[in-house]
Amino acid sequence: MTGLTPSAALREYAFWLERELADTYRVRAFREAAEVADGLAAYPETEAGWRALRGFGPKTAAIAAAATAGRLPEALQKRREAGAISLDPAGDDLRSQLRGDLHIHTTWSDGGSPLAEMVAVGQALGHEYMAITDHSPRLKVARGLTRERLVAQWDEIAEVQADATMRILRGIEVDILAEGALDQADDLLDQLDIVTASVHSDLNADSATMTRRMVGAVSNPHTTVLGHPTGRKLRADATWRGQSSFDAELVFAACAMFGVAVEINSRPERKDPPLDLLLLAKEAGCLFSIDSDAHAPGQLDFLVYGAARAVEAGIEPERIITTWPVDRLLEHAKRHAS
Structure with missing residues (x-):
């Protein structure tokens, strides 16, 4: 018997x-089928019985039927065997030193799973803390959180925290606006643990404009992390969306001056910033934050990709704020508080 429901x-x-x-x-x-299974008073005894339920097809029914019978589903066993191989062995040692993740999305904005499910998987992966950083109001395409919805999210964080073994941090991925302001009111930003500031619009602006925006955000006392700095992204046709043009020396000097961590975004279709800019940020004396930018539970495991890139750049673990204990991290995040 596997004990697996x-x-x-x-x-x-x-x-x-x-x-x-x-x-x-x-x-x-698979996630919708799991929700249906959660709502059943009794499980069907046969695969055909599962197939008769709404949302179940051949694969989902076979997995559910095997689990009901106390067997490890063959398809799941194959996935486990494949998953036992690291996504990037070069990052394994540093990945083991990471305590948390400061860039995570849920169904409150454009994530695919509820907050509680992201937390449960983060705990299973050994996280000591994670920041919930859904989008800010301006990014309507990603269901950015209004003032009212952000405050409501804090209530859910408190509810989930009551049963969680790791620390759930109040956070936001806040848009950097045209002149460098942050897309949320200061009184709300004051109450957040982590603020990851990112550019999502006008990515092709000229270098002077983009530099001014980024330095403005970095100099904001609320900013903890500068998210995916170049905005580059791998398209479906395997070509890269060009990275934003900005004075990297000036932006990274500002990050070092104000104690803002440069994000090493772990998503394989971002790899942002690229190696040349990582080396420049390292030379500037910057801190770093290795983050998953996860939009689904399985993507929380992407941290090893970012760890491998930090190793390639020769960045010392002590300069990576996601290796720090949560108390030290939060003290740093509030370093400008009066």
């Missing part, structure tokens, strides 16, 4: 799919 088996299968950046519709089928 049908819903747990389906969610784990979804985790492995997310880890390999599978198509969203494939992942959704």
